[in-house]
Amino acid sequence: MALLAKRGVGLFVEVGPDGVLSGMGRDAVPDGVFVASSRRDRDEAAVAVAGAATAWVNGAPLDLSRVFAGGRRVDLPTYAFQRERYWLAPARPTADRPTHPALDAVAELADGGGALLTGRMSVAGQPWLGDHVIGGAVVVPGTALVELALHAADRVGAGRLAELTLEAPLLVPDGGEAALQLRVGPAGTDGRRTLTLHARQPGEPWTRHASGTLAAETGAGPADWAASWPPAAAAPVDVDGFYPGFAAAGFDLGPAFHGLRAAWRAGDEVYADVVLPAAQQADAGRYGIHPALLDAALHAGGLEALSRDAEALRGRLPFAWRGVTLHAVGATALRVRITPYAGGDGVRVELADPAGAPVAAIESLVTRQVPITAPARRQDDLYTVDWVALEPEAGSAPAGSGVHRVDGAGGPLAAARTTLAALQDWLAAEHPSGAVLTVVTEEAIAARTGDRVTGLAQAPAWGLVRSAQAEHPGRFVILDTDTVLDEADIYGHVAAALVAGETQVAVRGGAAFAPRLVRAAAGHEAGAWDPDGTVLITGGTGPLGGHVARHLVTAHGVRHLVLASRGGRAPELVAELAALGAEVTVAACDVADRAAVSALLAAIPPDRPLRGVVHAAGELADALVVNAGAEQLERMLAGKVAGAAHLAELTGAAGLTAFVLFSSASGVLGGVGQAGYTAANAYLDALAAQRRAAGLPAQSLAWGAWAGGMAGRLSGTDQARLSRSGVLALPVDTALKLFDAAVADGRPLLVPARFDVTAWRPAAISPPPGPAAVGGAASAAAVGGAALAGVPPMLRALAPPARRVAAGSAGGPHAAGANGAGARERLAGLTGPERERALLELVRAAAAAVLGHAEAAKVEARVGFTDAGFDSLTAVELRNQLATGTGLELPATVMFDHPTPEALARHLAELIGPGRSPVLEELDRLEAALAATGGDVAVRGRVTARLETLLSRWRAAGPGPAAAAHEVEVSDDDELFALIDQELGLN
Numbered sequence: 001m002a003l004l005a006k007r008g009v010g011l012f013v014e015v016g017p018d019g020v021l022s023g024m025g026r027d028a029v030p031d032g033v034f035v036a037s038s039r040r041d042r043d044e045a046a047v048a049v050a051g052a053a054t055a056w057v058n059g060a061p062l063d064l065s066r067v068f069a070g071g072r073r074v075d076l077p078t079y080a081f082q083r084e085r086y087w088l089a090p091a092r093p094t095a096d097r098p099t100h101p102a103l104d105a106v107a108e109l110a111d112g113g114g115a116l117l118t119g120r121m122s123v124a125g126q127p128w129l130g131d132h133v134i135g136g137a138v139v140v141p142g143t144a145l146v147e148l149a150l151h152a153a154d155r156v157g158a159g160r161l162a163e164l165t166l167e168a169p170l171l172v173p174d175g176g177e178a179a180l181q182l183r184v185g186p187a188g189t190d191g192r193r194t195l196t197l198h199a200r201q202p203g204e205p206w207t208r209h210a211s212g213t214l215a216a217e218t219g220a221g222p223a224d225w226a227a228s229w230p231p232a233a234a235a236p237v238d239v240d241g242f243y244p245g246f247a248a249a250g251f252d253l254g255p256a257f258h259g260l261r262a263a264w265r266a267g268d269e270v271y272a273d274v275v276l277p278a279a280q281q282a283d284a285g286r287y288g289i290h291p292a293l294l295d296a297a298l299h300a301g302g303l304e305a306l307s308r309d310a311e312a313l314r315g316r317l318p319f320a321w322r323g324v325t326l327h328a329v330g331a332t333a334l335r336v337r338i339t340p341y342a343g344g345d346g347v348r349v350e351l352a353d354p355a356g357a358p359v360a361a362i363e364s365l366v367t368r369q370v371p372i373t374a375p376a377r378r379q380d381d382l383y384t385v386d387w388v389a390l391e392p393e394a395g396s397a398p399a400g401s402g403v404h405r406v407d408g409a410g411g412p413l414a415a416a417r418t419t420l421a422a423l424q425d426w427l428a429a430e431h432p433s434g435a436v437l438t439v440v441t442e443e444a445i446a447a448r449t450g451d452r453v454t455g456l457a458q459a460p461a462w463g464l465v466r467s468a469q470a471e472h473p474g475r476f477v478i479l480d481t482d483t484v485l486d487e488a489d490i491y492g493h494v495a496a497a498l499v500a501g502e503t504q505v506a507v508r509g510g511a512a513f514a515p516r517l518v519r520a521a522a523g524h525e526a527g528a529w530d531p532d533g534t535v536l537i538t539g540g541t542g543p544l545g546g547h548v549a550r551h552l553v554t555a556h557g558v559r560h561l562v563l564a565s566r567g568g569r570a571p572e573l574v575a576e577l578a579a580l581g582a583e584v585t586v587a588a589c590d591v592a593d594r595a596a597v598s599a600l601l602a603a604i605p606p607d608r609p610l611r612g613v614v615h616a617a618g619e620l621a622d623a624l625v626v627n628a629g630a631e632q633l634e635r636m637l638a639g640k641v642a643g644a645a646h647l648a649e650l651t652g653a654a655g656l657t658a659f660v661l662f663s664s665a666s667g668v669l670g671g672v673g674q675a676g677y678t679a680a681n682a683y684l685d686a687l688a689a690q691r692r693a694a695g696l697p698a699q700s701l702a703w704g705a706w707a708g709g710m711a712g713r714l715s716g717t718d719q720a721r722l723s724r725s726g727v728l729a730l731p732v733d734t735a736l737k738l739f740d741a742a743v744a745d746g747r748p749l750l751v752p753a754r755f756d757v758t759a760w761r762p763a764a765i766s767p768p769p770g771p772a773a774v775g776g777a778a779s780a781a782a783v784g785g786a787a788l789a790g791v792p793p794m795l796r797a798l799a800p801p802a803r804r805v806a807a808g809s810a811g812g813p814h815a816a817g818a819n820g821a822g823a824r825e826r827l828a829g830l831t832g833p834e835r836e837r838a839l840l841e842l843v844r845a846a847a848a849a850v851l852g853h854a855e856a857a858k859v860e861a862r863v864g865f866t867d868a869g870f871d872s873l874t875a876v877e878l879r880n881q882l883a884t885g886t887g888l889e890l891p892a893t894v895m896f897d898h899p900t901p902e903a904l905a906r907h908l909a910e911l912i913g914p915g916r917s918p919v920l921e922e923l924d925r926l927e928a929a930l931a932a933t934g935g936d937v938a939v940r941g942r943v944t945a946r947l948e949t950l951l952s953r954w955r956a957a958g959p960g961p962a963a964a965a966h967e968v969e970v971s972d973d974d975e976l977f978a979l980i981d982q983e984l985g986l987n
Contacts, residue, residue, distance in 0.1 A: 001028045001029050001032070002028045002029060004541060004647070005028075005029040005031075005032060005424045006579065009032075010029075010031070010032055010033060010058075011031075011032070011033045011035070011055060011058050011060055012025055012032055012033070012034045012035070013035045013037060013051070013055055013057060013060070014034065014035065014036045014037060014039050015038075016036075016037070016038065017038055017040065017572065017575070018036065018038065018040045019039055019382050021036075021715045022034035022035070022036045022735070023243075023254065023255055023893070026255045026258055026277060027240075027243070027258060027498075030278065030933045031276060031278050031635075032278075033054070033058045033278075033445070033621075033739060034054075034255070035051045035054050035055050035278075036051060036385050036821065037051050040109075040576075043543075043707075045703060048113055048704050049466030049949060053728055059795070060437060065977075068461070068680070069915075070598050072129065072612055077224055077365070089478075089731060089806070090909070091241035093127050098288065099118070099286070100148075101125065101126060101146070101150050101283065101286050101287065102119045102120065102125065102126060102144075102148065102150065102180065103114055103118065103119035103121070103148070103180070103182075104118055104119045104876075105118050105119075107119070109186075111186070112184045112186035113156075113186040113187060113326050113872055114156075114158050114183065114184050114193070114268045115155060115183075115184045115377070115682055116181065116182070116183050116184075117148075117151075117152055117155065117180075117182040117183075117184070118179070118181055119178060119180045119182070120177045120178060120179050120180055121140055121144070121170070121172055121177060121178045121180060121199070122176065122177030122178070123138065123172060123173060123175070124538075125177070126636065126818050127256075128256035128257075128279075128280050128283075128291075128292050129172060130254065131145075131252070131253055131254025131255060131256040131257050131292075132256075132257055132292075132295070132450075133251075133252040133254070133256060134169075134248050134250060134251055134252070134317070136252075137170055137171050138171065139170065139171075140169075140170040140171075140172060140174045140178070141257075141295045142166050142291075142317060142318035142319075142321075142388075143291040143292075143294040143295040143298070143318070144291035145166060145170070145197060145209065145373070145828075146161065146164060146321055147184060147287055147288055147289060147290075147294065147322055148180070148196055148197065148289075148322065149161050149182070149197070149210070149212060149214070149324075150288050150289075150326050151288055152182045152184050152193075152195060152214070153214045153287070154215055155184075155194060156184050156187075157911050158184075158187075158192075158193055158214035158215060158216060158217070159215075159216060159217025159325075160214065160215045160216060160217045160218060160324070160325050161212060161213075161214060161215075161321065161323075161324035161325075162192060162212070162213040162214060162215040162322070162323065163212045163320070163322045163323075163356040164195070164210055164211075164212035164213075164323065164324070165210065165212060165319065165320050165321075166209065166210050166317070166319055166320075166321070166370075167208055167209055167210060167211065168208070168209050169208060169209075169317070169370055170209045173731055173733065173734060175199055175203055175984065176202065176721070176731055176734075177201070177202075178195070178199045178200065178201055179199060179200055179202075179233045179678065180198070180199050181195050181197070181198045181199070181206070181639065182195065182196070182197050183195070183198075184214065190215075191215065191216050192214065193213065193214040193215075194211070194212075195207050195210075195212045195213065195214055195679070196208055196211045197210040198208070199932060206531070210262060211969075212321075214347040217325060218325060221358070222358070223350065223352040223356055223357065223358040225333075225337050225350065225351075225352075226335045226337070226352035226356040229335060229356070229414070229652070230262075230264050230271060230273075231264060231266055231271055233266050233418075233794050234264035234265060234266040234269075235264060235265055235266070236262070236263070236264055237264060237265050237270075237303055237509070237830050239260055239261070239263050239303070239633075240264060241257055241723075242260060242299070246299070246302070249314050250314045250345050250618065255279070256277055256279065256280055256292045257292050257295055258277065258278065258296075259274040259275050259276060259293060259295075259296025259297075259299075260272060260274055260296050260299045260300060261273045261275055263300050263303055264305075264763075268335070268340050269337060269339045270300050270301060270303065270304075270336075270338045270339075270341060271300075271335070271336065271337055271338075272297065272299075272300035273333070273334075273336070273451050274291055274293060274296040274297050274300075274333070274334045274336055274509060274680075275293075275296075275332065275333045275334075276292060276293040276296075276297075276331075276332045276333065277292075280292055281332045283661055284330050284331065284332050285329070287329075288326050288329050288359055289326060289329065289331060289351075289944065290331070290332075293331060293332070293334060294351075294360075297336045297349065298318065298334055298338075298349065298365070298494075299339075299415055300338055301338045301347055301349075302627055313611055314369075316367050316368065316369050316370075317367060317369075317370045317789075317975075318365055318366075318367050318369070318493060319366050319368040319370070320364070320366040321362060321364070321736045322346075322362075322363050322364040322366070323362065323363025323364060324358045324360070324362050324363070325360060325361050326359075326360070327358045327360060327361070328353065328357065328358065328359045328360075331351075331353055331359050333351070333353070333354050333355065334351045334352065334359060334779055334878075335351070335352045335354065335356070336349070336350070336351055337349075337352075338491040340364075341364045342365075344365045344395065346365050346366035346367075347364070347365055348361075348362065348364060348365075349361070349362040349365055350362075357596040360499050367646050370965050381730070381734065381738055381752060381753065381754055382442075382520040382742060382745070382750060382751070382756050383517050383518060383519055383520055383750070383751040383752075383798075384517075384518060384520045384745065384747060384749060384750055384751065384754065385515050385516070385517060385668060385749060385751070385794075386515070386516045386517075386518045386669075386797070387447045387506060387514065387515055387516070388498055388509060388513060388514055388515075389510075389511060389512070389513055389875070390496060390497065390502065390514055392496055393495070393496040393499040393500065393513075394495075394496075395495035395496065395498070395499050396495050397438075397491040397492075397494045397495045397498075398432070398434040398436055398498070399432050399434070399435065400431045400432035400434075400435035400439045401435045401436045401437065401491070401494070402421060402426065402435070402436075403437070403438050403440060403487055403490055404419065404422040404426075404437060404438070404439050404440065404708070405440045405443070405468060405492075405905075406418070406419055406439060406440065406441045406442075406455075406458040406461045406895065407456075408441075408444070408455050408456070410457075411632055412457045412459070412460050412637060412683055413463060413633070413637055413641075413646075414457075415457050415460060416460040416461065416464060416633055416679050417630050417633060418462070418627070419439060419461040419464050419465070419568075419631060420464055420496065420628060420630075420675070422437070422439070423437070423439075423464060423468050423476070423625050424625065424626055425466070426475070426476075426660075427468075427472065427625070427626055427892075428626075428985025433535070433738065433889060434474070434590060435473060436474070436476060436477050436494070436578060437475065437476050437477070438466050438476075438478070438479055438490060438491075438494050438496075438667045439461055439475040439476065439477070439479070440478075440479050440480075440481065440490060441459075441461055441462065441478070441479070441480045441481075442454075442455045442458065442480070442482070442484070442487070443455040443463060443480055443481075443482055443871045444456065444457075444458035444459045444461065444480050444686060445462060445480050445506065445516075445682075445685075445686055445689070446686065446690075446693070446748065446749070447506035447508060447513055448508055448513075448687035449478065450693055451482075451508075451689060451693065452690065452693050453686050453687075453689050453690035454606050455480075456683070456686055456687060457789075458692050459683045459685070459686035459687075460637065460641070460679035460680065460682055460683050461478070461680035461681065461684050462478060462504075462667075462682040462683075462686075463666075463667045463670075463675075463677075463678030463681055463682030463683070464625070464675055464678065464679045464682075465478040465504075465680075466478075466504070466666075466669065466670030466671075466678055466682070467625055467670050467671055467672070467673075467674055467678045467842045468625045468668070468670075468675075469504075469670055470504055470669075470670040470671060470672045471623070471624060471625055471626075471673075471876050471880075471892065472892065473883070473884075473955045474878060474889075475503070477494050477497060477498070477503050477507070477535065478504050478893045479494065479497075479502070479504075479505045479506070480491060480505070480506045480507070481485060481506075481507040482509070483507075483509050484508065484536050485507070486591070488963075493505055493507055493512050493853065494975075494978070495591070495661030496512060497512065497514070499513070499795060502793050503793065504793065504794070514793060515794055516793075516794065516796060516797040517629065517668065517669070517794050517795055517797065518749065519795050519797070519894070520745060520747070520750060527657060528657040529557075529558055529611075529612055529658060529743075530611040530657055530659070531553060531554040531557040531558055531559055531606060531623075532559075532560075532603075532611075532613065533560065533608055533609055533610065533611025533613075533657075534560040534561070534562055534608050534609065535552055535558050535560070535561055535562070535610075535611065535612035535613070535614065535658075536561075536564060536600075536601075536604075536612070536613050536614070536647075537549055537561065537562070537564065537614045537616060538564045538565070538613075538614070538615045538616055538617040538643060538647070539564075539565060539616035539617035539639075540562070540563025540564055540565055540586070540616070540620065540766045541563050541565040541568075541570035541573060541586065542563070542565065542615050542616065542617075543706075544662065544707075545563060545565070545614075545616045546570070546573050546827045547706075547732055547735070547736065547799055548614055548616065548736075548739065549561055549563060549577060549582075549584075550576070550577065550580070551571070551736045553577055553580045553581070553582045553740065554580060555736070555740070558582065558612075559581065559582050559583060559820075560582070560583050560608045561577065561582055561583070561584045561585070562585045562587060562600070562604065563585070563586045563587070564584075564586075564587045564588075564589040564591065564600060564617075565586075565587075565588070565589070565617070566588065566589070566590055567588065568586055568588025568589070569588075570586055570682075571879045572871070574586060585603075587600055587603070589613075591617055591639060591642070591643030591644075591646060591647070591690065592638040592639055592642040592643055594642075594646045594649075594650075595874075597643070597646040597647060598646075599652055601650055601654075609654070609655070609807040610651065610654050610656065611655070611656060611657050612656060612657060612658040612659075612660075613642075613647055613651060613656060613658065613659045613660065613663075614658075614660045614662070615644050615647055615660070615661045615684075616660060616662040617639045617640065617643050618639050618662070618677075618680065619635075619636070619639060620638045621674060622642065622872070623674070623675050623676055623829050624672075624675065624876060624892065625675045625874055626892055627656060627872065627911050628675040628676060631672055631881070632676055632678045633675070633679065635676070636676030636677055636680050636684070637676065637679065637680050638682060639680075639682070640680035640681065641680050641684075643874055644661055644684055644687055645687070645695050646682070647653065647659075648687060648691060648698075656696075656697050658697055658743060658869055659688075659691065659699070660699050660701060660702045660743065660906070661684040661687065661688055661699065662684075662701060662703060663681040663684040663685055663700045663702040663703065664677065664678070664681040664702055664703055665702045665703060665704045665727070665751050666678045666681060666682025666751075666754045666796070667679075667680075667682040667684070667685055667702055668681075668682075668685070668702050668751055669792070669795075670792075670793055672873055672876050673872065673873040673876070681702065684700045685702060685749050685849070686751060687700070688700035688748040689748045694747040698748055699742065699743065699746070699749075699750065700748060700749050700750075701739070701747055701750055701751075701752055702749065702750070702751040702752075702753075703751075703752055703753065704727055704728070704729075704730055704751070704752065704754055704755070705729045705730065705753075706727070706729065706730050706732065706735050707729040707731050707732060709732060713724055716775050718746075723952065726756045726795075727753065727754075727755060727756075728754040728755065728756055729754070730754050734754070735752065735808065738752035740960060745969050755798070757798050759800055759985070767883065772787065782822075785975050791823070812856040827912055828873070829841065832909070835912065836906060836909045839886075839905040839908045839909055840861060840901060840902060840905035841856060842882070842885055842886070842905070842908075843859075843860040843882065843901045843904050843908070844856040844857075844901050845859065846878055846885065847859045847865070847868070847870075847878055847901060848882040849866065849881070850870075850874050850877050850878050851869055851870070851874070855929060857899060860891055860901070861900065861902040862900050862901075862902050863901075864899045864900055865878075865895050865896075865899055865900065865901075866876045866896075867901070867903075871894065875892065875893075875895045877893055877894065878893055879891075879894055879895060882894075884903075886908060886911075886912070888908065888911050888912070894907070898959065925946060
C-alpha cells in the first residue's frame, strides 16, 4: 500500500468480508482514504452503499445506473416558488445553544448560578464513537467525558477540571443513542463547582456515570520537554504491533483511534507522537480536544504493560482524573510525555503541539479494571399478553349485529378463507349505525395458563379480525369460548364488552376476559442450547436467520447448524460460520412440503441429533382485508403455518430442548394491510400454547420490527406510519439480547418489541359511555367513538394516562381529535361555506400527518390523493383519522370515491348535513323535562303513550296536514314544539 501511495494512489477499496486490511492500511498510509465494502455484523447493503458513496466523494467514478437499474435522469424544476429547504442550517452560537457536537442546549439554573447542559451521544452523531469497542460493546471513551466536562467548565467560567471520577461505563446501543445531562453546581467560596454527568438510553432510568469538581484555570508553563523532538536521550519503542495486541486484550479499536505513530522511552518516561486520522481532522475544531486524539495519547502508557502481560490490560480503563487543564484547542497532532505521578498511583500526562507549545496537561490519571456490561435493563422491551376479568354489564348488542362462527373442521386454511369471506361480506353490505359482526372461535387461543387450544385450526381468525379491527374500527368483535354458546349468550357478552370499550373477549367458565399487553416480569426458566446437538433454522439464509445463526455460535457455543431455505445457498454466511468453528449444512427445503421436511430431519446425523428448532421462515405481503384474496392468504399461511405444523408434528418425539417460532407483534396487535400475515402469526402463537399444554417445549416470539429485517424494506411512508403507531425498530444487538431473555424466560408467548408509548397518548378522551348507551344507534359511541378513538384496548396497560375533555370545553383540535361526536356537533353549528372550509383544513391536516409532511399547506386542495402519494394502506389511515375527527362512519374507499381533499371535504359536509335543527334543541329540553318527572310510573306511562302516538303520526304524515283522527295539524317545527308542550303540560 505504501508503494501505491508513493505512485499517487490515495483511495483504497477493500472487497472482502470485513475491514481488516483497511485498518492495517491506515497505519501504512495515514493520509489515505480506505473504504471497506463489507463489515462483520453490519447490514451488507447499507455498508456497500455507504462505501460506494464514500469512494465517490473522494474521486472514484460511480455508475449510478448500475445501482438504480431502470432509473433515469430528470430535470430539476425551474420555477422559484413553493420551495422548501431540506438542508440543515448551521446552528448560530447563542447563549443557550452551545457550539459542541454532543450538546444541544445549556440553561442557567435559578438556584444560585449553576447550569444544566443537555445533549446526546450516538454513533450517527459522532461516527468516530463506533470505533471505540471494548469487550464487544461500543463504550464512550473516558476522554469524551473529560472533554465534555472541560466544555462545561468553559461555559461557567471555571476553565479547569480539578477532578473527575468515572463511576460506570457509558455504553451506546447499536443504532441507538444515549441522552446526556451535565449539571454544574453554583460556585463555592473558593470558586470551585461540583459537576455530575448522567446518561440514559430511551426508556431507561438515568444513570450517573461521572462526578467531579471544576476550578479556576491555571496558567500554562512552557513545554520545554517538547522543544527538541524526539528527545535525544530516549530510545525508540516498536509500535507496529500495538493495535493488534491491544485488540487481543479486548480493546477492539477502529481506525479513528489508531493514532499512535511512534514512541520512545527514557527511564520511567514515555514519549509518543500521536495524530488524529484524516477522517476526523475536519471535526477537530468542534471539540476542545478531540476525544479520539486524547485517547490515542494515553495509549503510549500501555506499551510496556502490553509487551509484558497483555491480560493485565484487559478491562482496564481510565478511572480517576485530576488537574486536567486545556491550554489550546483544535489540535490534530500531539507530542506526548507520560511520567509516573509523583504523589502516588497513576501517571502524569503532558501534551504539546508539533511546535512544542503546550496543549493540555493531566496532573494525575489512574486506571482500574472495570467490567464492561450493559446497565441493568428493565424488561421494557419484553412483553406478554395478560387477560383481565371484565365486570358483567347489562345492555343489548347494537341493532343489526351479526355472528360468524369459525369452523375449524377443514383445517387452518379453510377456516381462514371462510372467516375472510365473512369479514368481506360484512364490509360490503349495509348495516345500521353501530352494528358489529362478532366472530366466534372455540378454544382457539390460550387465555389462561394450561388452556389446551383444541381449536388450533381456528386461530388464524384472531389475526384476521385484529387486522380488520385496525382497518375498520368499531365494526368487529372477536370472542373465544371454552363451551358452546347460543346467540343470546354471545350477544350478552358482546354488549358487556362494548360497554367496557373492549372488542376482543375470551369466555372461560362463563366469565369474560379481555387481553392486555404488559411488561414481562423476570423469567423463571432457563433455555437450553445443546452445543453437541444440531439446531435447525428455517429461513436460515435470510437476514434474521443469519443473525440468529451467528448468535447461537458466538454466544451459546452451538457447533452444528442446519440452515433451511427455499433457495438453499449462502456461501458467505457458511464461510463466516465455519471460521467461527461451526459445521453448517445449507439445505434447499420448502417447509410447507411435509415430505421435504421429513427428509430434511432424517438427514441429520444421529451422532449430533436435532436438539433445537428456530422457525424463522416467512414472507410479508401487504393486503387490506377488503382486498385480500384466497391465493394470497394461502401463500402467507404456507411457509409459516404449514411449516410450523410439520415441524411440530415431526419433532414431537425428538427430545428437543428448544422449539422457537418467530411470530410477529402484528398477530397480537393487529396491523393495517397485513391480513394474511397476522393470520399466520396468530396460528404460531396458538401452536406454541398447545405444545406447552402437552408438555413439549415451544415458544412463540411475536417480534416487533428488526432494523435491517422486513422493516428495512418498507417505503419511507410505510416506515413513518409504523413510527406513528408507536412501533420502533429493534437494533440487531438488542433483538438478540431479547432473544436470549425470551428463551431463558420460557413462556409460550412473549412479545419482544420496542414501543414509543407516548405515541399512544390521545390528546384527550371523553368519559366512556355508560351501560344505558349500549343498544341501538347510541352504541356507535361505545364502539367507534371515544373508546376506540384513543388507545386500543390491548395497549391500555402500557399507555400514559390521558386527560378527559372538561365539561363545557370550547373544543379545539385536541378535543375534536378525541371526541368525534363533539367535533361533529361543532361542525354542524357552522354555516355551509364555513363548514366546508373547516373540513378542508381537517382533511389537509390529516393527509399531511399521514404522508409525513410538516404542515397542511403541503397538501393541495385540488391535487388527487394518489398523485400526492397515497396508496391503499395510507388511505385506510386517513379514513380512520377523519372518522375519529368527525364522528362519521366512513368506508375505506371514501378517498378514492372523492379523490381530492376539496371533493372529500365537500362530501363530509354533505354527510354531516345542514346546521343543527331547532327540533334537536327542543328534544334536549324535552329530555330534561322527562328526567324531572322522577320515578312516577303512571306519569311515565302516559307520556310514553302520547309521544309514541304523536311521533308515529308525524313520521307518517310529515310536515303539513296530519291524520284527522285527533284533528291535529302540524305544519312546521314550531307547531310540533307547541303540541309537545301541550301534551306534556309544559304550557
